[in-house]
Amino acid sequence: xxxxxxxxxxxxxxxxxxxxxxxxxxxxxxxxxxxxxxxxxxxxxxxxxxxxxxxxxxxxxxxxxxxxxxxxxxxxxxxxxxxxxxxxxxxxxxxxxxxxxxxxxxxxxxxxxxxxxxxxxxxxxxxxxxxxxxxxxxxxxxxxxxxxxxxxxxxxxxxxxxxxxxxxxxxxxxxxxxxxxxxxxxxxxxxxxxxxxxxxxxxxxxxxxxxxxxxxxxxxxxxxxxxxxxxxxxxxxxxxxxxxxxxxxxxxxxxxxxxxxxxxxxxxxxxxxxxxxxxxxxxxxxxxxxxxxxxxxxxxxxxxxxxxxxxxxxxxxxxxxxxxxxxxxxxxxxxxxxxxxxxxxxxxxxxxxxxxxxxxxxxxxxxxxxxxxxxxxxxxxxxxxxxxxxxxxxxxxxxxxxxxxxxxxxxxxxxxxxxxxxxxxxxxxxxxxxxxxxxxxxxxxxxxxxxxxxxxxxxxxxxxxxxxxxxxxxxxxxxxxxxxxxxxxxxxxxxxxxxxxxxxxxxxxxxxxxxxxxxxxxxxxxxxxxxxxxxxxxxxxxxxxxxxxxxxxxxxxxxxxxxxxxxxxxxxxxxxxxxxxxxxxxxxxxxxxxxxxxxxxxxxxxxxxxxxxxxxxxxxxxxxxxxxxxxxxxxxxxxxxxxxxxxxxxxxxxxxxxxxxxxxxxxxxxxxxxxxxxxxxxxxxxxxxxxxxxxxxxxxxxxxxxxxxxxxxxxx
Amino acid sequence: xxxxxxxxxxxxxxxxxxxxxxxxxxxxxxxxxxxxxxxxxxxxxxxxxxx
Numbered sequence: 150x151x152x153x154x155x156x157x158x159x160x161x162x163x164x165x166x167x168x169x170x171x172x173x174x175x176x177x178x179x180x181x182x183x184x185x186x187x188x189x190x191x192x193x194x195x196x197x198x199x200x201x202x203x204x205x206x207x208x209x210x211x212x213x214x215x216x217x218x219x220x221x222x223x224x225x226x227x228x229x230x231x232x233x234x235x236x237x238x239x240x241x242x243x244x245x246x247x248x249x250x251x252x253x254x255x256x257x258x259x260x261x262x263x264x265x266x267x268x269x270x271x272x273x274x275x276x277x278x279x280x281x282x283x284x285x286x287x288x289x290x291x292x293x294x295x296x297x298x299x300x301x302x303x304x305x306x307x308x309x310x311x312x313x314x315x316x317x318x319x320x321x322x323x324x325x326x327x328x329x330x331x332x333x334x335x336x337x338x339x340x341x342x343x344x345x346x347x348x349x350x351x352x353x354x355x356x357x358x359x360x361x362x363x364x365x366x367x368x369x370x371x372x373x374x375x376x377x378x379x380x381x382x383x384x385x386x387x388x389x390x391x392x393x394x395x396x397x398x399x400x401x402x403x404x405x406x407x408x409x410x411x412x413x414x415x416x417x418x419x420x421x422x423x424x425x426x427x428x429x430x431x432x433x434x435x436x437x438x439x440x441x442x443x444x445x446x447x448x449x450x451x452x453x454x455x456x457x458x459x460x461x462x463x464x465x466x467x468x469x470x471x472x473x474x475x476x477x478x479x480x481x482x483x484x485x486x487x488x489x490x491x492x493x494x495x496x497x498x499x500x501x502x503x504x505x506x507x508x509x510x511x512x513x514x515x516x517x518x519x520x521x522x523x524x525x526x527x528x529x530x531x532x533x534x535x536x537x538x539x540x541x542x543x544x545x546x547x548x549x550x551x552x553x554x555x556x557x558x559x560x561x562x563x564x565x566x567x568x569x570x571x572x573x574x575x576x577x578x579x580x581x582x583x584x585x586x587x588x589x590x591x592x593x594x595x596x597x598x599x600x601x602x603x604x605x606x607x608x609x610x611x612x613x614x615x616x617x618x619x620x621x622x623x624x625x626x627x628x629x630x631x632x633x634x635x636x637x638x639x640x641x642x643x644x645x646x647x648x649x650x651x652x653x654x655x656x657x658x659x660x661x662x663x664x665x666x667x668x669x670x671x672x673x674x675x676x677x678x679x680x681x682x683x684x685x686x687x688x689x690x691x692x693x694x695x696x697x698x699x700x701x702x703x704x705x706x707x708x709x710x711x712x713x714x715x716x717x718x719x720x721x722x723x724x725x726x727x728x729x730x731x732x733x734x735x736x737x738x739x740x741x742x743x744x745x746x747x748x749x750x751x752x753x754x755x756x757x758x759x760x761x762x763x764x765x766x767x768x769x770x771x772x773x774x775x776x777x778x779x780x781x782x783x784x785x786x787x788x789x790x791x792x793x794x795x796x797x798x799x800x801x802x803x804x805x806x807x808x809x810x811x812x813x814x815x816x817x818x819x820x821x822x823x824x825x826x827x828x829x830x831x832x833x834x835x836x837x838x839x840x841x842x843x844x845x846x847x848x849x850x851x852x853x854x855x856x857x858x859x860x861x862x863x864x865x
Numbered sequence: 866x867x868x869x870x871x872x873x874x875x876x877x878x879x880x881x882x883x884x885x886x887x888x889x890x891x892x893x894x895x896x897x898x899x900x901x902x903x904x905x906x907x908x909x910x911x912x913x914x915x916x
Contacts, residue, residue: 187905187907190901190908191908209897209901210900210904211898211901255891255892258891258896259888262888262891266880266883269880273876
């Protein structure tokens, strides 16, 4: 052993880095939403490590993700293996996930650690000085403090200096300007005092200021990055494979490598990945994301198919005409992002406070300096007082209070299944006074339930037999609605694309499908047996679980719900009646939704928009605050402030209540900080502020503010 | 007062060791999955496979 290291960290760090390099790029990353305990980790890792081709597998329980390392790993085999031990796994697009290493966050933590180390050492010396160390001892302690503080302040304060400098360069003022000024002036003046044998040094104040503010900065960063990575995970879950037809065979191909002119096979129940032209004779497609209408659309050969539509019928073939960013879906999504920028003009609470606070602090410090120079003509004494004023008024509350409350609130909401995407979302949610709900996909779930009491036993058996043979969502809903019926013995079962199912039962032709196809007077689903008239099988959309509770809760909070839907008048009215909503608007287009919402906002309302379709995206972006379910399209989720991760809506009112208390607690924190200032500023102005008083005022206010922020965890 | 000349460097070095230790844990990714690390404590690696 020739190398001698100064500390264990220096020996261990290179080893750790090597370890990290080995694991630089996992071959496959999967989302495992159901893992929750040590047994799960053990089971999953043991299973995968035993699989051929897998070098290693590691579960991250915080992110609920599994990274698999190794060459030639087939995602499908891994998914199947996990399924066999009872875990649902969803492959994630590694390219879309952010690089795993959060360098900015680590950087802040390192600075925080250095600031904490320096602060505690300097504080030890300061306590000795405050207890009455004099003469040479005091000077020695001051010098050691200076030796520790100078490099520490210069290193740890960099995030603030950089931000302040970028504001000053464009002749602006932000919160970091008074912060940087206080830190630098306190250090500089203390250094001058120490070199001239002065009694007061503010090294501990400068360091603890840096320490507390770095905590705020780190909390702020942590919240944002964890929310961002959760949102990234949602995006990475999107469709990434399509069936491309090559030499007559369907080959699984990543969507990103599709080009115009490719021929694709779209299986039943799958989202169309790109825009194109229909090559098969017929197709049945769900366009509800575009129009909001729940009924399926029949397409004929040669007609346009758009990315995002869901194939409800038999598998069909299509030729791609627009891929990637050129698809209608992406273009609309892009427009929405542009529209979103207009909302970014919303100034958050901390910024509004900073605009008043920053100039006031500077003026106060400058005024005290001038006043003391005029009173006793001692420039050094006057500068001392000005620095004390700056330290005491330094906006710890602004830098710490708001991030602390937001972190606690966003963490709590994430646990409840709400992904809060935007930093100002909670403040805006707290202000809403009207809630607008989209119907299809938001209040109701895809698929449906049928009321089939009027069927005879034989009819039910035939319907079930026919439905069982098809993968169509409507058929599947029908099978669920007929749990007890035995299925009839059918022969020659065939699926007529776009129309329904057909078979022979006891020598008679039986059909299950669209009313028009059966020659009936209704449009909906029907059953026809031989020459008898067709029987209608009315399918209802199922409301999401907890919708009643959610809407009642909103009413109690003074946020009356309304329903805006592109669906037919009758369907919307039926649901509204069930849920007790009076205010409904049916059969309206995306533009009309947007106009209606803008009108409400112009009347002074703060509108909360909840929706999932492409016809809602403009409204989601324009609303004061917006929520989208995780089943929504990418574009809608991007436009929304909050994404609902659970299907259940029970906790929806809690979202508003937590948002309101977040806002209230932030304001309380400002008040607490202002209270400390109200006591300490006069003391500082009169010249009685010693470094001890400054340290106590600052730490006490920071700690009170953090403790107060924690109360958001107990909101019910 | 001579005792100070020994105690002060000792206290600073001890603090510095703590700081180095923290930086090491940070660099080796020990804060990347706090929940997982807590759960892994319960895993028994020595247990033979049931299969």
